[in-house]
Amino acid sequence: MQYTPQLKVLTCFVLFLLLNSGLMAQELRVNVTVNANQITGTDKKVFTTLQKSLMEFLNGRRWGDDVYTPAERIECNFLLNITGDLGSNAYKATLTVQATRPVYNAGYVSSLLNMQDNNVVFRYVEFQPLEFSDNRVSGNDPVASNLTAILAYYSYIILGLDADSFSPRGGDDFFKKALNIVNNAPDGKDVSGWKPFEGNRNRYWLQDNLLNVKFARFHDVMYQYHRQGLDVMYDDMNKGRGAILNCLNMLYAIYQDIPNSMLMAVFFTSKSDELQKIFSKAPPQEKSRAVQLLSQMDVTNAVKYQQMK
Structure with missing residues (x-):
């Protein structure tokens, strides 16, 4: 075949498309598990098909305009545990959502989100x-x-938290997309979790906290904790740990103004084990301050923190 200028242009165009297909990869790499062990009288093949469809739905979409390489995709786990059959092909379930972020120069990943939603009906x-x-x-x-x-709501929450951890207020656009879902959420007899009067720990309150000016310092914490704390620990452990201790002081200021918020609970559910490890080997003065702050802000894990003394 003669290699004409036209063929050369076509070849370059094809290579361009191939290269950009990698550059424009979807943002999430989600492992989905559907557990229907509690359901009887229904062909379990339905739930196998559902699991495959959920994988394709979450991994096959581009949720924003940012460019992600395949290596930059955010690692996530979604566990849909079906707990009841409501009839007419409707089910109630819980959804556990986990997402992680790699730490610079380390083979370690930090938890960005680890929570369970108990109000899933579909x-x-x-x-x-x-x-x-x-x-x-x-x-x-x-x-x-x-x-x-x-699923879209939690995808945007994950993307927002991840973006916050890499740049100041980087997640705002994703949190606004989550707000749009809340404002236009499905409304039906069995549907719940989208409205403020349906509880103080639901989808409404998480996005409310993330966009509420009262929690503005939380976004500074997300950036400093990860970029100035975890990401520098490989080169300077003391400097990184000091930045994280400063983040605890910032969180304490939020806690004093708004105790028992959902956002703080979500943060500590994701970070409690990590914080214990970070400060367990800190100098006595830093460790004592960390234990004091953490035990007050995160009562659920207070015993864990007290063991660091």
């Missing part, structure tokens, strides 16, 4: 397409749309 018919649009969150059937709305 309708699924085998092989039905999983659809979601930011412009039409509720869809035609609120119960059917609820699952994809919840």
Whole structure:
């Protein structure tokens, strides 16, 4: 075959597309597990198909405009534990969401999010397409749309937290997309978790806290904790730990103004084990201050922190 200028241009164009297909990779790398052990009388093949569809839904979409290489995709785990059959192909479930962030120059990943949502109700018919649009969150059937709305909501929360950890206020646009889902969420008899009066630990309150000016310092904490704390520890352990101690002081200022907030609870659920390890080998004065702050802000894990003394 003669290698004409036209063929050369075509070859370059194909290479460009191939290269950009890698550069424009989706943001998330999600492992999805659907557990339906509590459900009887239903063909379990339905849930196998659902698991595959959820994997494709979460991993096959681009959730924003930022460019991610395949190596930069955020590692996540979504566990959908189906707890009840409501009839008419509707189910109730819990959803556990976990996401991590790599630490610079280390083979270590830090937990960004580790929480369980107990208010999941959805309708699924085998092989039905999983659809979601930011412009039409509720869809035609609120119960059917609820699952994809919840998955999209947590995808945006994860992307926002990850972006916050790399640049100051980097996650704002993603948190606003989560707010859009809350404002336009499916509304039905069995659907819950989207409204403020449905509890003080739900999807509404998490996005409210993330966008509330009262928690503005939390975003500074996310950036400093990861970029000025964890990411410098390989080169300077004392400097990195000092930055994280400063973050605890900043969190304590938030705690004094707004104790028992959902955002603080979510943060410490993700970070408590890590914080214990970071300060367990700190100098006595730093360790004592960390134990004092952590025990007050995170009562659930106070015993864990007290063991560092």
